[in-house]
Amino acid sequence: MxxxxxxxxxxxxxxxxxxxxxxxxxxxxxxxxxxxxxxxxxxxxxxxxxxxxxxxxxxxxxxxxxxxxxxxxxxxxxxxxxxxxxxxxxxxxxxxxxxxxxxxxxxxxxxxxxxxxxxxxxxxxxxxxxxxxxxxxxxxxxxxxxxxxxxxxxxxxxxxxxxxxxxxxxxxxxxxxxxxxxxxxxxxxxxxxxxxxxxxxxxxxEKKIISREKTEIAVMLRKTDIEKINLARQIIHENITDPLSVDELSERVKLNSCKLKSGFKHLYGNTIFGYLKDIRLEKARELLDAGHDMNINEIVNEVGYSNTGHFARAFREKYGVNPKDYRLRT
CATH class of the missing domain: 2.60.120.10 (Jelly Rolls)
Incomplete structure (x- = not known):
């Protein structure tokens, strides 16, 4: 440089x-x-x-x-x-x-x-x-x-x-x-x-800004491992309504499931299913922000949730407000 x-x-x-x-x-x-x-x-x-x-x-x-x-x-x-x-x-x-x-x-x-x-x-x-x-x-x-x-x-x-x-x-x-x-x-x-x-x-x-999780052992990743993990992330985005299991994802990207899980957490700071949950909720928030005619149940189905109550609890946990109240504020 x-x-x-x-x-x-x-x-x-x-x-x-x-x-x-x-x-x-x-x-x-x-x-x-x-x-x-x-x-x-x-x-x-x-x-x-x-x-x-x-x-x-x-x-x-x-x-x-x-x-x-x-x-x-x-x-x-x-x-x-x-x-x-x-x-x-x-x-x-x-x-x-x-x-x-x-x-x-x-x-x-x-x-x-x-x-x-x-x-x-x-x-x-x-x-x-x-x-x-x-x-x-x-x-x-x-x-x-x-x-x-x-x-x-x-x-x-x-x-x-x-x-x-x-x-x-x-x-x-x-x-x-x-x-x-x-x-x-x-x-x-x-x-x-x-x-x-x-x-x-x-x-x-007030030192309340981070989650107090145990520090994990550093994961050693080769360039090819990172490419496969990035591909796994792309596949997750493409299948949020019908997600693959970890084993299916591992088979798809040709990386063993243990390294896939630990490497994914190392690169993206979240578990595979925690990441899936986050992108589902983020897409739901974007749909609520868009202000079109989709009702809450339609949005729930669009982002891959099968239960409206589970979705509402997850949304409130992530954004601090219920989906209906969030829509009223936008």
Whole structure:
């Protein structure tokens, strides 16, 4: 990697994509859109620059060519990143390689540091980043007199165990999903996104942002194994109404079931059937958002559930609201 970006302010990061990779930038006040250049693929990054150094970036893209660059920065940042689809590789000095897979999230608390970022090709990437720049003079400045920039530093120091990718708690997916599905416009949208971002950050400070599952032994995967697991994921998407069993999936992709299960969990942060459940519910949410004439029972059948009650419980567990109430809010 010959290209190194020097980041001294938030927009420097996004300038990498416009100057080096020909993304097309559009700005309207505090809202910015960076469209992927046709030569690199499709999609965009939506960035919202809010008050007190708070920034939200929603990434939704699919690249024809991988993007990889080194960076150096001395800009203090507190950042929460959640990957809802695909994966992103980040390597930082002192932390090593951080692979953020689908269904995982990570917290970055940094001052002066350097590393590199890689966004892979031929994969749909969806991530949400909530970043607070210069946080101790911005969003964490909550001392009674408004003059102590050290307020909250002890809370930040306690987050060391969260600074590696972890599976997100199911109930915390709701505010992220609500951010992605927000239909408000103008100042109402900005206020809504800011409230959701602060809700997520507050959970981070309370160390409730990850599921407390046992750390699993690292899975050794060859390139061919990863290709077969990616194929299994594609087959799952194509058969959500009539899914294959693990053994059938294993036979289809020519990978033993033990490695398929452990490798799938390693790459995507979820079990095979947990992943199937998530994409069924996500499709149901999209159908509810679409506002067409399908009733709840039709949506239940469309996403592969055979029991409306089971579907409603699963939807409420994932999004924190019943399907009928969710439809009324959209």
């Amino acid at each position: 010959e290209y190194t970006a020097y980041i001294s302010k938030a927009e420097d990061f996004f300038n990498i994509f416009t100057e080096k990779y020909n993304f097309m930038g559009e700005s309207t006040g505090i809202q910015h859109k960076y469209r992927v250049a046709e030569e690199y693929g499709s999609g965009c990054m939506d960035r919202y620059s809010l008050k007190n150094g708070l920034e939200i970036c929603m990434i939704n893209l699919c690249l024809k060519k991988a993007i990889q660059f080194q960076f150096k920065t001395s800009l203090p940042v507190f950042e929460v990143v959640y990957c809802t689809q695909g994966r992103v590789l980040r390597n930082e000095q002192g932390m090593g390689e951080l692979l953020l897979n689908e269904g995982n999230m990570v917290i970055y608390v940094r001052g002066k540091y350097e590393g590199f970022i890689e966004i892979p090709a031929n994969m749909n990437i969806k991530c949400i980043s909530i970043a607070a720049y210069n946080p101790f003079s911005g969003i964490f400045r909550y001392d009674p007199d408004g003059c102590d920039e050290g307020y909250g530093r002890a809370d930040i120091k306690s987050l060391d165990d969260l600074m590696r990718p972890h599976p997100i708690c199911p109930w915390l997916k709701a505010p992220f999903s609500e951010m992605q599905g927000c239909t408000f416009s103008g100042i109402a949208k900005l206020m809504y996104l800011e409230c959701k971002a602060m809700e997520i950050i507050s959970f981070a400070l």
